[in-house]
Amino acid sequence: MNPRAIGFFGVLFTTVALHAAPPETKREPVTDTLHGVKLVDNYRWLEGDNSDPKEMGKLSPEVAAWTDAQNAYTRGLLDTLPGRKALEDRIRPLMEIGSITAPAMRRNRYFYTRREGKESQPRVFVREGYKGEPRLLLDPGALDADGLTALGGYWPSQDGKYLAFGLYRAGDENTTVYVMDVDTGHWLADEIPGKAGGVNWMPDNSGFFYERLADIKNPYSAQVKFHRLGTHQRMDPMLFRQYTKEENEKLATTWGPGASISRDARWMILSYWTGTSSNDIWCIDLDRWFRTGEFVKNEIMVGADATFGGSVVGDTLLMQTNHEAPNGKVVAVDLNNPAKANWREFIPERKDAVLDSFSVARGVIAADYQEKATTRYMLFDMSGKPLSNLALPGIGSAGLQTEEDRTEAFLTFTSFNYPNTVFRVDLANPGAAPELWERPAVPVDPDTVEVKQVTYSSKDGTPVTMFIVHKKGLVLNGNNPTILNGYGGFNISMNPSFSATLFPWFEDGGVFALPNLRGGGEYGKAWHEGGMLANKQNVFDDFAAAAKYLFEQKYTNPSKLAITGGSNGGLLTGTLVTQNPDLFAAAIVAVPLLDMIRYQDFLMARYWVPEYGTAENKDHFEFILKYSPYQNIKAGTKYPAVMVTAGENDTRVHPMHARKMAAALQAATASDPNTRPVLLWVDREAGHGQGKPLHLRLRDIVDQRMFIMWQLGMIPGKPVSALPGDEAAHAAAPIAAMGAMRSLSFNVKGMTCVGCAAEVEEILGAFDGVESVKVDLKGAKAKVNLRDGASPDVKAMVSSLKEKKFTATATGG
Numbered sequence: 001m002n003p004r005a006i007g008f009f010g011v012l013f014t015t016v017a018l019h020a021a022p023p024e025t026k027r028e029p030v031t032d033t034l035h036g037v038k039l040v041d042n043y044r045w046l047e048g049d050n051s052d053p054k055e056m057g058k059l060s061p062e063v064a065a066w067t068d069a070q071n072a073y074t075r076g077l078l079d080t081l082p083g084r085k086a087l088e089d090r091i092r093p094l095m096e097i098g099s100i101t102a103p104a105m106r107r108n109r110y111f112y113t114r115r116e117g118k119e120s121q122p123r124v125f126v127r128e129g130y131k132g133e134p135r136l137l138l139d140p141g142a143l144d145a146d147g148l149t150a151l152g153g154y155w156p157s158q159d160g161k162y163l164a165f166g167l168y169r170a171g172d173e174n175t176t177v178y179v180m181d182v183d184t185g186h187w188l189a190d191e192i193p194g195k196a197g198g199v200n201w202m203p204d205n206s207g208f209f210y211e212r213l214a215d216i217k218n219p220y221s222a223q224v225k226f227h228r229l230g231t232h233q234r235m236d237p238m239l240f241r242q243y244t245k246e247e248n249e250k251l252a253t254t255w256g257p258g259a260s261i262s263r264d265a266r267w268m269i270l271s272y273w274t275g276t277s278s279n280d281i282w283c284i285d286l287d288r289w290f291r292t293g294e295f296v297k298n299e300i301m302v303g304a305d306a307t308f309g310g311s312v313v314g315d316t317l318l319m320q321t322n323h324e325a326p327n328g329k330v331v332a333v334d335l336n337n338p339a340k341a342n343w344r345e346f347i348p349e350r351k352d353a354v355l356d357s358f359s360v361a362r363g364v365i366a367a368d369y370q371e372k373a374t375t376r377y378m379l380f381d382m383s384g385k386p387l388s389n390l391a392l393p394g395i396g397s398a399g400l401q402t403e404e405d406r407t408e409a410f411l412t413f414t415s416f417n418y419p420n421t422v423f424r425v426d427l428a429n430p431g432a433a434p435e436l437w438e439r440p441a442v443p444v445d446p447d448t449v450e451v452k453q454v455t456y457s458s459k460d461g462t463p464v465t466m467f468i469v470h471k472k473g474l475v476l477n478g479n480n481p482t483i484l485n486g487y488g489g490f491n492i493s494m495n496p497s498f499s500a501t502l503f504p505w506f507e508d509g510g511v512f513a514l515p516n517l518r519g520g521g522e523y524g525k526a527w528h529e530g531g532m533l534a535n536k537q538n539v540f541d542d543f544a545a546a547a548k549y550l551f552e553q554k555y556t557n558p559s560k561l562a563i564t565g566g567s568n569g570g571l572l573t574g575t576l577v578t579q580n581p582d583l584f585a586a587a588i589v590a591v592p593l594l595d596m597i598r599y600q601d602f603l604m605a606r607y608w609v610p611e612y613g614t615a616e617n618k619d620h621f622e623f624i625l626k627y628s629p630y631q632n633i634k635a636g637t638k639y640p641a642v643m644v645t646a647g648e649n650d651t652r653v654h655p656m657h658a659r660k661m662a663a664a665l666q667a668a669t670a671s672d673p674n675t676r677p678v679l680l681w682v683d684r685e686a687g688h689g690q691g692k693p694l695h696l697r698l699r700d701i702v703d704q705r706m707f708i709m710w711q712l713g714m715i716p717g718k719p720v721s722a723l724p725g726d727e728a729a730h731a732a733a734p735i736a737a738m739g740a741m742r743s744l745s746f747n748v749k750g751m752t753c754v755g756c757a758a759e760v761e762e763i764l765g766a767f768d769g770v771e772s773v774k775v776d777l778k779g780a781k782a783k784v785n786l787r788d789g790a791s792p793d794v795k796a797m798v799s800s801l802k803e804k805k806f807t808a809t810a811t812g813g
Contacts, residue, residue, distance in 0.1 A: 021673045024665040025067040035618045043663045047656040055217055056602050057656050062541050068678040068747060077679065080407050081706050083715050087700045094500040095698045098440035102401040102410035102422050120693035126182060130424060137185060140167060147293030150545055150691025155199035164199045164208060171687025172649040174216055174778030178404040192233045200261045209261055219604035222256040228437030237735030239295050240270060263404055264310035267335055269317060270297060271309060275610030276490050277528055281308040283335045300338045311360045318346060320358060324731055326525040345385040354524045359376045360404040361409055364427045366390065371496055373454065373464055373522040381431055390430045394418060399493040410437060415496040416447040444503040448472060456549035459541040466515035466546055467496060471506045481510045481712040482556035484547055488539035489568040490611055491528040501701055510556050515546040533625045547583050559585050564706040565652060566590035574629035574661060586641045586711035588704050591650060591688050594657040595627035602654035611677050639669040641676045641711045647686035655682055744794065749807040763800050767792040
């Protein structure tokens with residue numbers, strides 16, 4: 001047995017006090033009739049305040065209180081599972097491994113992001129020359145005490161003199177763009193709010209084009225604008241805006257505009273996404289716009305069920321498309337005469353591989369192909385003639401950073417057993433070995449794991465590929481704990497990548513499996529369409545077939561299998577919970593869509609109608625109702641253990657999905673909540689997952705891994721019921737049982753006096769082990785940061801607050 005595993009399992013055999021059952025949830029049935037079918041929704045109230053159609057699901061005090069109770073129940077269970085601190089101690093140094101991105105090259109300046117050790121967020125650096133000393137330009141994590149401010153993108157000017165960059169906070173992705181003078185590091189006065197991004201600089205630094213929302217509360221209000229440096233953004237002219245519902249009856253199925261410009265700023269390429277896998281495309285003569293103010297769109301292709309996009313070289317658009325080429329091709333479009341009849345084939349479609357992307361360097365085109373969900377690079381000259389392959393370190397996933405003015409490029413490569421590494425390459429000499437630029441040190445041995453790619457048959461006989469990873473020498477005895485992860489949607493490919501935090505799982509005998517489900521982009525347009533709209537059930541069947549393959553090949557069995565997925569992958573695992581509850585022991589359903597009858601009414605979800613359909617359409621309603629997880633929960637079913645997560649600040653997928661699903665499953669399951677619980681965790685300081693600081697990502701990984709290990713029988717001991725008591729003791733019981741905690745949270749009501757915040761800080765700060773206290777008057781909350789190893793008396797903290805006439809409850813760590 002692995003000695004590290006002995007150390008882990010040997011820690012903490014103490015039985016701990018927990019809630020025996022989740023908090024009670026009231027039912028308030030609402031009945032809708034859609035296309036002649038009556039649907040009863042018992043938990044509509046958990047959507048929040050729907051009184052304003054423009055802001056559906058606004059958090060109400062009642063829903064907030066219910067969420068706090070659910071969070072306390074979840075924290076109480078997860079934080080007191082035996083061995084949690086030992087697992088956190090194993091995973092923390094793996095989370096603290098540095099990360100780096102390939103640099104953007106601007107003349108002699110090289111811009112990139114890097115995160116080291118305990119830093120909460122990636123920072124932006126620049127080097128003078130590729131071997132120059134790194135100079136820090138921006139540290140988002142230092143802009144607030146909690147490390148919640150994150151980078152939303154960065155865009156150096158063509159000469160490297162200026163850097164535009166975006167920042168947002170607490171996961172809301174509502175990015176504001178700022179501008180920095182790279183020479184001095186000083187921020188200019190320019191500031192562009194409104195989920196801004198997509199910056200394209202003018203070559204003379206006079207300004208830049210960008211995209212933003214006209215109304216931050218309306219995700220369908222996108223604009224393309226021009227900002228002249230040194231002026232206020234209110235003065236920025238609008239070139240194009242998203243169509244209104246009156247102008248376009250298909251507003252519910254459009255993604256809106258996006259723009260790029262040529263290096264010389266002569267041409268703009270404007271796209272308008274009409275679906276998740278289709279867009280219209282035009283070219284605009286910017287010389288004419290600057291001279292006359294006339295924004296004239298010249299049609300390249302409008303109305304086709306295909307994707308179009310690319311790079312401008314001179315007066316030619318090298319355009320990648322899957323129009324009449326399901327696996328993708330590149331055509332050359334004369335922008336002075338862009339009609340389809342004048343297109344010239346540049347790189348023809350391949351039948352054995354899918355064109356994922358291409359990039360332009362001086363005299364060279366680098367085409368990125370996917371072959372069986374792994375990367376291959378093929379180089380072409382500027383006439384489209386094949387040159388050679390670009391040497392890669394192995395079989396895995398790669399990305400290439402190029403610039404039109406040089407053959408120098410930077411290659412990023414990763415695989416399950418190959419840490420993310422950046423190489424410097426010369427595209428004029430593609431056969432030469434790549435030069436190592438940066439590779440963060442990792443405290444694990446990648447050579448200890450074995451990677452396989454297998455092919456299995458889905459329910460309808462379709463062959464599906466899957467990666468399987470485990471430690472070398474693992475005995476296939478049908479009893480290995482296994483994580484099966486999936487996504488299956490939006491033309492997004494699941495490719496090999498390195499995750500150091502999986503290595504403790506491998507060391508303990510665990511298996512990780514990642515299938516390339518239909519709905520993804522691994523095998524071209526037909527593969528994506530095979531898992532969308534009326535074909536969505538294929539995705540769920542592919543995933544279930546993957547589990548059965550793992551059983552048949554003696555990797556594992558249902559009692560040792562956990563399934564995981566986030567976002568669209570959360571819809572996947574949520575559907576498997578309702579369709580195949582006996583196929584696995586545990587499910588992680590992260591930031592998911594689950595009520596597919598009502599999803600399109602919340603946040604930006606109408607953008608996804610081309611992928612999922614909408615219950616407003618009778619034909620769509622029929623196939624959506626058959627699988628929508630929330631509507632297919634059956635009372636009295638022995639469901640597996642389920643952990644549902646959400647971010648309160650999510651601007652993509654509304655947390656109402658997680659709340660309603662958790663409540664319905666808790667009420668319906670016939671499984672014992674002490675052994676097969678349904679847990680809900682709603683992170684109040686996060687969104688869809690982007691920009692989450694290191695310490696919160698560590699907590700989330702440990703939460704999910706502990707939950708899985710408990711359910712797969714990998715840790716000893718089991719939770720028992722809490723003793724009855726008053727509200728404070730009930731809320732504090734799970735928290736007081738924690739080992740080494742990083743922070744505590746309290747709801748504190750009554751902070752209405754002058755100096756109340758300081759008084760709360762003084763009361764809580766007096767307890768041993770408290771590092772700092774932060775009070776949020778508006779949210780009526782207090783957050784206590786603790787020193788390592790500290791475990792203060794939470795019940796006493798609550799009592800001390802009550803003595804001063806504050807109403808207080810502990811809500812979690």
